Amino acid sequence: MNRLTLIFHGARDTLPLILAAVPFGILFGALCQAFQLPFTLCLAMSVFVFAGSSQFVAVNLLGVGTPWLIVIGATFIVNLRHMMYSANLMKHVRRYSQLQRAMMAFGLTDETFATVLNRLNRNQDQPFSASYYAGSYGLMYLNWIFCSGLGFVLGSQLEDPLAWGLDVAMVVAFIGIVTPLLVNRLMWLSAILAGGTALLCYELPFQLGILVSTLVAIIIPTWIHLHQQTTAPTKTLDTEPNPQEQTS
Amino acid sequence: MNELTTTVMSNLEMIGLILGMMAVTFGVRYFPFALAAKENLWGKYQSAVETALSFVPVAVLTSLIVPTVLIRNGETVSVSLDNFHLLSALVAFAVAYQTKHMLLTVISGLATFGLLKLLL
Numbered sequence: 001m002n003r004l005t006l007i008f009h010g011a012r013d014t015l016p017l018i019l020a021a022v023p024f025g026i027l028f029g030a031l032c033q034a035f036q037l038p039f040t041l042c043l044a045m046s047v048f049v050f051a052g053s054s055q056f057v058a059v060n061l062l063g064v065g066t067p068w069l070i071v072i073g074a075t076f077i078v079n080l081r082h083m084m085y086s087a088n089l090m091k092h093v094r095r096y097s098q099l100q101r102a103m104m105a106f107g108l109t110d111e112t113f114a115t116v117l118n119r120l121n122r123n124q125d126q127p128f129s130a131s132y133y134a135g136s137y138g139l140m141y142l143n144w145i146f147c148s149g150l151g152f153v154l155g156s157q158l159e160d161p162l163a164w165g166l167d168v169a170m171v172v173a174f175i176g177i178v179t180p181l182l183v184n185r186l187m188w189l190s191a192i193l194a195g196g197t198a199l200l201c202y203e204l205p206f207q208l209g210i211l212v213s214t215l216v217a218i219i220i221p222t223w224i225h226l227h228q229q230t231t232a233p234t235k236t237l238d239t240e241p242n243p244q245e246q247t248s
Numbered sequence: 249m250n251e252l253t254t255t256v257m258s259n260l261e262m263i264g265l266i267l268g269m270m271a272v273t274f275g276v277r278y279f280p281f282a283l284a285a286k287e288n289l290w291g292k293y294q295s296a297v298e299t300a301l302s303f304v305p306v307a308v309l310t311s312l313i314v315p316t317v318l319i320r321n322g323e324t325v326s327v328s329l330d331n332f333h334l335l336s337a338l339v340a341f342a343v344a345y346q347t348k349h350m351l352l353t354v355i356s357g358l359a360t361f362g363l364l365k366l367l368l
Contacts, residue, residue: 053312
């Protein structure tokens with residue numbers, strides 16, 4: 001497959017998630033406008049930071065008078081989860097130069113990570129492709145900047161943007177990403193632990209609860225998986241025989 | 249909104265804010281990529297780390313989904329038919345589980361939400 005086709009496929013496969021990111025971007029712009037932040041600050045955040053949920057947190061913090069240095073600290077905490085994303089893709093970027101890696105890292109959003117990972121899971125024979133990655137994040141990036149600006153301009157007309165329930169788009173997009181990944185009991189356990197712990201830790205500041213629940217939902221299933229391997233080395237969850245496959 | 253207390257910043261402070269947010273965001277995304285040089289970076293913990301990383305997407309995204317869906321209008325968990333986010337999420341989950349189709353999932357979830365808002 002040539003480079004242009006790969007870029008196109010990356011953009012195409014991200015489209016459903018971009019559809020869901022449209023209201024999210026508009027909501028961000030509208031919030032900036034509602035909090036009377038300058039248009040340039042709103043756009044600069046989308047152009048240079050490019051991290052949806054941390055931008056939301058930042059704007060909400062600025063809206064209640066939080067000092068800007070603290071906003072930077074909160075951004076760091078909210079985006080820490082992206083370190084787990086890039087750790088996940090580490091082995092695939094080894095053959096690229098540091099400059100290329102840096103460019104890919106800048107665009108490592110939830111959406112692009114999910115799209116790239118989905119392709120790797122689906123087609124074992126298709127290797128990781130930087131062009132595919134660029135196609136996914138290029139469209140995501142342009143859309144995000146455009147929608148932030150649009151939201152700011154529309155802002156005064158959307159009376160209470162949150163009441164529109166625009167955040168439901170993000171939820172259904174993430175459900176579309178997670179559900180196909182629930183392929184065995186440990187993945188289900190991870191999801192249940194994540195959801196339960198996130199609810200319990202909801203009141204922690206700066207979305208710290210999400211970090212706690214993420215760690216719980218990673219560490220416990222991992223421990224169980226490794227424990228199963230040491231006690232029954234010939235059988236793992238992933239290789240359980242599937243009777244339907246055997247008969248066909 | 250009549251109780252606005254938005255942080256007032258000079259231009260320099262705004263540049264500082266953007267640069268700072270950019271630096272920490274890019275930093276966390278780039279750090280593991282920068283290290284990705286060796287075949288077997290984690291040594292004897294390689295398989296443990298790879299197993300742990302395989303849970304990352306489910307763990308992170310479910311942590312984001314569940315509170316957004318269940319905690320509406322404040323601090324308490326809301327499980328009722330009035331919670332349109334919950335109903336839309338359940339429809340999206342059912343469609344995703346049956347079809348594994350991203351676009352269908354997003355559209356059915358959004359359509360459910362839109363219909364509920366429109367009709368009720």
